[in-house]
Amino acid sequence: MLEVRGLNAFYGASQVLFGLDLSLGEGRVLTLVGRNGAGRSTVARALVGRVTRHGSVRFMDRELVHERAFRIARAGIGYVPENREVFGQLDVEENLRLGQRAPLQGATTAWDLDRCYDLFPRLRERRQAPAGALSGGEQQMLVLCRALMGNPRLLIVDEPTEGLSPQMVERVAETLSRLKREGLAMLLIEQKLDIALDLADDVLVIGHGEVRFHGSVPQLRAQPDVIDTWVGMA
Ligand SMILES: Nc1ncnc2c1ncn2[C@@H]1O[C@H](COP(=O)(O)OP(=O)(O)OP(=O)(O)O)[C@@H](O)[C@H]1O
């Protein structure tokens, strides 16, 4: 589904990703881990066209590396950035509608408001509330649902559990697991190693902008030195 080769990414003159390769199959979950500043968010931004990059990003047999962000979204890649960007003055339902996009051909199930509210009943209760008035956990539910409303084939989620209460962390992890069971392919950036490895089919470890490991969860567990050096105890 997604095949990335030799991806380099830059902020101005400063290069942050160096020749990254990765691949992700239909319905699979790849989790991306690494230390703070390793370049994890930049991988997400490079894939969705929000940062200068070269190399090859093939998605469903289309080359996307030269495409603008809106075309990448249209091709079926959903993106939930870190730090929960909601439109604070708009209510929950207005935020959700902004993410709405008709499903691409061949999609089996479409996302709509009701399906989002079934996934997170709390959002139904808060549908008229300004998004800026929600708790961090509620905002995370909102941005996740807003991305789902775009009916993506691949969802990229950057640190969805950061700064949430243990109870909310659990709730978000359960939801991601449910989306996985429903067959949604995901690239998940997750700092909490237990959650990252629990959800993953495959793991990509990034260190100083380079791939340090790409393989299955059992393969990673068999190399504790990789975790010690490039992931830490996060
Ligand atoms: N807008 C930017 N301009 C210049 N440098 C940036 C910018 N954003 C990130 N960087 C730098 O690029 C490197 C990778 O940043 P990135 O945001 O990808 O890290 P990360 O692995 O997601 O870590 P964290 O989420 O903990 O910050 C860091 O050295 C960071 O300082």
Ligand SMILES: [Mg+2]
């Ligand atoms: Mg980050």
